[in-house]
Amino acid sequence: MERREIAGLLAYIGRLDPRTMRTDTAELRDQIAQWHELLGDVPLSTEHGWDARETVRAHILDSPYPILPVDVARKWRAYQRDRLARHTDPTPAADPDNVTAWRAELLGTRHAVAHGQQAPVEQRAITAGPGPDIEAYLEATGSPIPPVVRAQLAPFRPTRAAREAAVMAGRPDPLSVRCEWCHAPIGEPCRSRRTGPDGTARGNARRTVPHPSRVDLAAARTRQGAAA
Incomplete structure (x- = not known):
């Protein structure tokens, strides 16, 4: 002013x-x-x-x-x-090989937006939510991750892969209940707990396979839900 x-x-x-x-x-x-x-x-x-x-x-x-x-x-x-x-920084119209002009246009646009001389450029495709094609795909597959990609990711997330395999096979999800053996909460994998001679815990590694008692408990809860 x-x-x-x-x-x-x-x-x-x-x-x-x-x-x-x-x-x-x-x-x-x-x-x-x-x-x-x-x-x-x-x-x-x-x-x-x-x-x-x-x-x-x-x-x-x-x-x-x-x-x-x-x-x-x-x-x-x-x-x-x-x-x-x-503001999402639209690609400058300047030649990208001309670093000075490209940077000057980028900074000039930011300055104009910050000083109220130009409206922010927002990516509506990102902020507006899924379109009809995406909604139809999710309805058909139930997941935004294609099956091929899911199979490739399975070795890197064995716990998630085991849960998905159980659901696909019609078996109850063991992680839907708390494990009474290792006290793992719902949604968390079981732990292999080892106790030393002095009674203190010596290990707490994650298990890729849940404890059998947890599997049995999940199955029992599923049967109770179906009977109700």
């Missing part, structure tokens, strides 16, 4: 909150200088949602304390952070 814009903003504040008004010329000059020091790089308004007067009005409505220039500056920084967080 320029000094004349700050003077106009202070006049607007004085109309809404007379406590901030300065009648002495020297005091008013010092007040304008103080506000300009903190708000010199903050615009009075932009075409994309920023207006310092709205910030002032909201502060006066919500706070019993007189507004300070730092209150406006902090709101402006929050406005910039929000816009940059929603």
Whole structure:
């Protein structure tokens, strides 16, 4: 804001909150200088949602304390952070081999977005949720992971693979119940606990195969659910 814009903003504040008004010329000059020091790089308004007067009005409505220039500056920084967080950096039109031009265009777009001169570019395909094709695929397969990929991942996540194999075969999922032998909670694999001669635990390794008692308990719970 320029000094004349700050003077106009202070006049607007004085109309809404007379406590901030300065009648002495020297005091008013010092007040304008103080506000300009903190708000010199903050615009009075932009075409994309920023207006310092709205910030002032909201502060006066919500706070019993007189507004300070730092209150406006902090709101402006929050406005910039929000816009940059929603911006996804579209690919510059400049030649990517021209690093200087490519970088200048990228930074120029970010600067325009942060300063309210341009709306953030959001990737709607990512934020809008699955489309009809994806929904149909999930309905048919029940999983976003293709079966071929799932088979390739099985050696790297044996516990998950065992659960999926049990469900596909119509058997109960052992990890759907708590293990009464090793006390593994629901959803966690069983543990191979070894006890030393002094009674302390010497091992706590994960098991790829659940304890038999846990399998029996899951089966019993499934039968009880079916009977109910």
